[in-house]
Amino acid sequence: MNHNRRLEKTIDPWLQHRYQLKQLPDRQAIIELQLQALRETITWVKQESAFYKQTLADIEPQQLTDLQAIEKLPFTTPEQLAQNPEGFWCAPGRELVRIVSLNTSGTTGPKKRIAVTESDLERTIDYFHAGMRLLVDASDRVLNLFPSQTPDSLGDLLNRATMRVGCQVMTPASPAEEQKQASCITGLPGQIAELAAACQKPERPTDVSSVLLSADFVSRASVRSILKAWPGCRIYEHYGMTEMGFGGAVSCFVGTGYHVRETDLLIEIIDPKTGQTLPDGEFGEIVFTSLSSRGTPLIRYRSGDYSRWLTRACPCGSVLRRLDRVGRREQTKGSRS
Numbered sequence: 642m643n644h645n646r647r648l649e650k651t652i653d654p655w656l657q658h659r660y661q662l663k664q665l666p667d668r669q670a671i672i673e674l675q676l677q678a679l680r681e682t683i684t685w686v687k688q689e690s691a692f693y694k695q696t697l698a699d700i701e702p703q704q705l706t707d708l709q710a711i712e713k714l715p716f717t718t719p720e721q722l723a724q725n726p727e728g729f730w731c732a733p734g735r736e737l738v739r740i741v742s743l744n745t746s747g748t749t750g751p752k753k754r755i756a757v758t759e760s761d762l763e764r765t766i767d768y769f770h771a772g773m774r775l776l777v778d779a780s781d782r783v784l785n786l787f788p789s790q791t792p793d794s795l796g797d798l799l800n801r802a803t804m805r806v807g808c809q810v811m812t813p814a815s816p817a818e819e820q821k822q823a824s825c826i827t828g829l830p831g832q833i834a835e836l837a838a839a840c841q842k843p844e845r846p847t848d849v850s851s852v853l854l855s856a857d858f859v860s861r862a863s864v865r866s867i868l869k870a871w872p873g874c875r876i877y878e879h880y881g882m883t884e885m886g887f888g889g890a891v892s893c894f895v896g897t898g899y900h901v902r903e904t905d906l907l908i909e910i911i912d913p914k915t916g917q918t919l920p921d922g923e924f925g926e927i928v929f930t931s932l933s934s935r936g937t938p939l940i941r942y943r944s945g946d947y948s949r950w951l952t953r954a955c956p957c958g959s960v961l962r963r964l965d966r967v968g969r970r971e972q973t974k975g976s977r978s
């Protein structure tokens with residue numbers, strides 16, 4: 642496959658559309674666009690967020706002369722977000738169309754509350770649309786196992802993105818039956834692995850040619866189970882969290898690592914003990930800064946998830962940087978360090 646043909650199967654054409662560029666962006670263009678978005682975000686949160694007005698009082702956006710300058714800014718922790726969620730909200734109340742409540746650790750204590758605007762939701766649907774186009778086209782039938790009854794929930798946004806591709810979306814009333822008709826299945830790794838286990842002996846060859854695993858850590862056992870039920874299907878993995886606006890990074894047809902949604906997120910890998918940025922290739926905690934969120938932009942947010950940068954260019958040709966598979970600290974230590 643030549644370079645341009647390969648890129649058609651990546652998310653990069655979407656980057657060009659999203660940034661309204663005349664050509665596909667190169668790495669330098671992404672860095673410059675991220676720096677501009679970072680300065681705009683800092684300006685926005687200093688103006689609108691009660692929390693950042695205080696913590697970033699001494700920071701001026703024009704001091705950020707390159708992306709590394711972000712290391713001068715303080716971290717934001719999940720505990721700070723839970724203690725005073727409204728202090729992080731930026732857009733006026735009438736523009737906040739949805740508020741999502743999340744536990745911090747365990748089920749007790751204050752909850753993190755993320756407020757989003759209509760434009761935040763649209764950017765997420767647009768990103769999911771670009772991601773789903775890697776898996777499916779208008780001729781596909783997609784079984785989405787994520788709950789989608791709540792408007793603007795992850796499942797609902799994914800359904801809307803999938804319909805935008807033109808696919809038929811199947812609601813999971815009886816997944817074991819519906820998977821016989823589906824050509825793509827999306828859901829939590831555990832959900833899909835469970836369905837796969839129930840379908841280990843298909844009565845007839847299935848049409849399932851792709852699977853998207855999202856919103857949870859992906860175990861090797863889940864992958865094995867899925868490939869046994871639907872031999873030859875292509876497995877895509879997505880990493881994201883609600884605080885990121887659901888979407889964070891997605892794998893490509895090469896299947897190694899996740900290309901980061903760099904239009905909307907600036908990601909750093911830090912040493913969780915010292916807070917220092919780690920060299921590329923070393924495992925550490927994922928810290929992210931929102932580059933486009935209007936409702937609840939977060940600056941250097943400690944995700945509690947662990948990964949590392951993959952340093953080699955991806956054979957798919959995408960300019961977007963890749964994270965290795967994501968895990969919690971214990972899992973990362975056990976399997977990868």
Ligand SMILES: [Zn+2]
Nearest residue numbers: 893895955957
């Ligand atoms: Zn790739």
